[in-house]
Amino acid sequence: MPDRRALSSARLLAVRARARSGLLASAAATVAVAIATVCLVLAWLARAVAVAGDPPPPGVPAEEVAAQVEAGATALASASPALVLLVVLLAGTAVAQLAGLIAAAREHETAAIRARGFSRAQAWLADAAEGVAPALAGAVAGVILAVVVSLLAGAAVADVLAQWLWATGTALALAAVFAVALRRGERRRTSARGARTTAAALVVLVLLASALVVWQLPLARGAGFDPIVAVAPAVVLMAGAIVALAVFGAAAVAWSRPAAAAAGLEPGYPARQVARRIPIYAAAVVLVALTVAQAVFTSAYGATWQTMTTDSAAVRAGADLRVDTAPQTVDSEDVAVSSDVEGVDAAASALVTPVEIGSTEAQLVAVPSEAIEPVVASAGGLIDKEALAAAVTAGGTEVVASEPVPLGDAATGLAVTATLMSSSQTVGAVSLHALLLDGTGTPEAVSLEGELAVDGEGTVTLAADAELPAGAAPWRLAALLASSGPSMAGAEVVVTIAGIEAVGAGPLEIAGQTVLDGGGDDAVVWLGDGGVLADAPAIEDAALPPVAAVVTSALASRLGIGVGDPVEFRYAGTGRQGGAVVSSVVAAVPGATSELALFVPMETLLISQLQRGTSIVPPGSVWAAGDPSADDELSAALRDRPVTTSAPGVTASVVGALVPGWWIATAGSAVLSLVAAFAIVQTLAIARRRELGVLRALGVGHRRQARMRAAELGGVFGAAVLLGAAAGGLVSWLIVPELVRAVTPGILSIVGGVTIAWVPLAAAVAALVAGLAVIVAAAAAGVGRAARSATVGEESR
Incomplete structure (x- = not known):
């Protein structure tokens, strides 16, 4: 006998919930996956900040490491809300669709209870209660799921539990979306026009x-x-x-017309069904397309972040490893010690010094030409090594020539004999100095x-x-210089080279002469410049040949210069x-921190x-090629100095936690899409059971009906995957490079x-597919089973 007891509000909610328990369970599962994600x-991002800078980079003070971590955490705080x-x-999209399906399934019972006096306030209260129940159950399940995953991954459970505030906010937001979508679905018949608007x-x-985002994102920077x-x-x-949904709808309608003109049911019947049910398939298409687009975006963001940060770090460092010794200078022993460090393939000295060109401040970088190929980093092709090496000649333009005299492989020392002539009877103290270049330059x-x-x-x-x-x-x-000590006489001294010998290798054919003007003077006796100074010892600076220089396009644009133009600079x-x-x-x-x-x-x-x-401006840096992980050993070899590497620094590494964070979010999004797609397909199958008996009566067997349903769903999901991939590629092209700049300092x-x-992109898409x-397959199998016994009479009653 029918139950004639009056329904209380609580009993009514319980009966309604039991009637649609499958969809409510799907909503709870959606909430659980979202909260777990x-x-x-x-938790991952918080852990990345907590362990950043541990161990600290070699030679870097603790307070500087803390400042770098803080800068990275500040940039991370600006970007992390995007994942949530x-x-x-x-x-929310999935929950709203599930709520709409529940409302559609309750259409008749909603009209019945409304006719029996169910007020609008009671309806809102009932919908709110049904929104809170799945959200509460999902929140508990989501936290448990997150704890289990963290235990399996070996992460700290405390980091997961510390996110309770975000979990609560997510649950409340999804509960509100569910309640509003449920209420909106129940009123759809009376407000369809308003809903469409x-x-x-x-x-x-x-x-x-x-x-607006695409327009403003290039102006954003990760300073807060x-x-x-x-x-x-x-x-x-x-x-x-x-x-992607708009394209799908237009393509589905366009394809249904020629498909319907074909003989037989296939492909016309599945195509027409998709075209007629675009509003029902819309949520599934959006969810799948959004997930695939997110996977493409995540893959692009991760790879682009790695490339941009590594290339930027390599350009700034100049080499795989770099040690700045200022205010001390670098000598040949420092380079030799660096070359012997395990993991270092080659080392050289380098000079990075500020210069002034008119009112423009720039940086001058100098590296021995023989070290360009083995030591200087290519930085992903940003550094043009051929142009740097070609600067020695500047394409035939008369420039400074460097022609040092080799001492020989067997040389152990240098001996110089010079004659001194003075205008007075006495010759004061005179000393000689040699500028040598070792095998690395x-x-x-x-x-x-x-x-x-x-x-x-x-x-x-x-x-x-x-x-x-x-x-x-x-x-x-490379050069031989003479200097005179203090002298009361102040007489000129003529210094002439009588002979030079590389001890252990033999004499050198070098001749030179200079004049020391009184006491405390310095002069170049001989210079390996191809005879320029020897031929014209009194030449003016303005007539001296220039050096060939490679300038950046930013500097060339600032100065309005090009190849072949002269540049005067001041140290x-x-x-x-x-x-x-300018040679090119x-x-x-490489090695410049300024553009x-x-x-x-x-x-x-x-x-x-x-x-x-x-005198010369001596080099103040050691550049080395090798494994950046050799920074500890290199720092120890050079008296515990800080080492800069071509790998991203502490600040960039903190921001780099976003890359695995995006993959975690993408995995969660894929599960959300699958849960929602399963619920939508199952609900659609229940709503279309009447078709099965009609098709069977027309002679369409159960296997053929299963194939048609598989083709229909496969076409929808396949199109969603392809359109999502295209949308993800477009989004990546539009915002990924600028987003990396905005969240990562130093790019x-x-x-x-x-x-x-x-x-990883192929793996993620393959898992989703x-x-x-x-x-x-499950939906097609269900259609096949139901079609075996479906009859027109059953569906007509």
């Missing part, structure tokens, strides 16, 4: 918001919380999914020790020698000047400096372009 993502927002949006307004709002950065991925991906100033001797004819001779420094052979002599903080001619214009100069920079081969720069004076403006990690294939 949010907790895991935020995207998961909540996708879960609201949906259209939301679509326009999302598209306008995405346009930026709402544009926080919403950019979610808004633009959602806009891409909406565009590192300059080394050596003082020669000796004594004055007077022969029988009154000629004063200075014989001086010195051992070669500890460095890489073979050595070369910052000194009165020294230099002249250069490149995107970046305004120029590169000069070290040997020609040294020769140019000695043509214009008697150079010359670094850009989208790179995709194909292997496999899940969808299981759903399609």
Whole structure:
């Protein structure tokens, strides 16, 4: 007998819930997956900040490491809400669709209880209660799921539980979406026009918001919380999914017409069914397309972030490993010690110094030409090594030539004999100095020790020698200088080279002469510049040949110069000047932290400096090629100095936690899509049971009906996957490089372009497609079973 007891509100809710327990369970599962994903993502990011800088980079003070971690955490705080927002949006879409399916299934009972006096306030209360129940159950299940996953992954459970506030907020938001969508679905028959207007307004709002994001994102920088950065991925991906849905709808309608004209049921029947049920399939298409687009975006973001940060770090470092020794200088022993470090393949000295070109401040970088190929980093092709090496000649233009004299492989020292002539009767103290270049091109100033001797004819001779420094052979002599000590007489002294010998290798054919003007003077006796200084010792600076320089395009644009144009520069903080001619214009100069920079081969720069004076600007850095993980050993070898590597630093590494965070969010989104797609397909199968008896009566067997349903669902999901991939590619092209710049400090403006990690992307899409294939197969099998016994009479009653 029927139950004639009056239904209380609580009993009514219980009866309604039991009648649609499957859909309510799907809603609870959706909430659980969303909360688990949010907790895991935020726990991962929090853990990344907590362990950043441990162990600290070698030689870097603790307070500097803390500042770098703080800068990374600040940038991360601006970008991390995007992951949560995207998961909540996708879960909200799924929950809203499930609520709509529940409302559609309750259409008759809703009309019945409304006719019996069920008020609007009671309806809202009932819908709110049904929204809270799945959200509460899902929240508990989601936290448990997140804890289980963290235990399996070996993560700290405390980090997951610490995200309780975010889990609560997510549950409340999804409960509100469920209740509103349920109530809206129950009123759909009386407010269809308003619903369509609201949906259209939301679509326009999302598209306008995405346009605003694409416009403003290039101006964002990770110096604090930026709402544009926080919403950019979610808004633009959602806009891409909406565009994909629009394309799907138009394509489905367009394909149904020629398909229907074909003979037989296939492909016309499945195509017409899809075209007629686009509003029902819309949620599944949006969810699947959004998930695939998110996977493409995540793959592009991860690969592009890695490329941009690594290339930027390589350009700034100049080599795989770099040690700055300022205010001390680098000698040949430092380079030799660095070369012997395990994991280092080659090492060289380098000079990075500020210069002034008119009112423009720039950086001058110098590296020995023989070290360009083995030591200088290519930075993903941003550094043009061929242009740097070609700067020695500058394409035939008359420039400074560097022609040091080799001492020979067997040389162990240098001995110099010089004659001294003075305008007075006495010759004061005179000393000789040699500028040597070791096998790596590192300059080394050596003082020669000796004594004055007077022969029988009154000629004063200075014989001086010195051992070669500890460095890489073979050595070369680049210059010989003389200096006079304090003298009361102040008379001129003419210094003439009588002979030079590489001890252990033989004499050198070098001749030179200079004049020391009184006491305390310095002068170049001989210079390996191809005879320029020897031929014209009194040449003016303006007539001296320039060095060939490679300038960045930013500096060339700032100065309005091009290849072949002269450039006069001053060493910052000194009165020294230099002249250069542009040999080529490149995107970046290795080792420069400024976009305004120029590169000069070290040997020609040294020769140019000695043509214009008697001292050089010594190198202040050691550059090494090898494994960046050798930074600890290299720091220890160079007296515990900080080491800069071509790998992203502490700050970038903190922000890099977003890459696995995005993959966690993508995995959660895929599960959300599969849960929602399964619920939608099952509900659709229940609503279309009447078709099966009619088709059977028309002679369509159960196997053929199963194939048609599989083709229908497979076509919908396949189109959604393809359209989602296209939307993800478009979104990645639009915002990924600018998003990386906005959230990662230190990215150079010359670094850009989208790179995709194909292997993880293929794995993610394959897993999603496999899940969808299981759903399609299950739905087709269900249709086949139901079609065996379906009759027209049963469905007509």
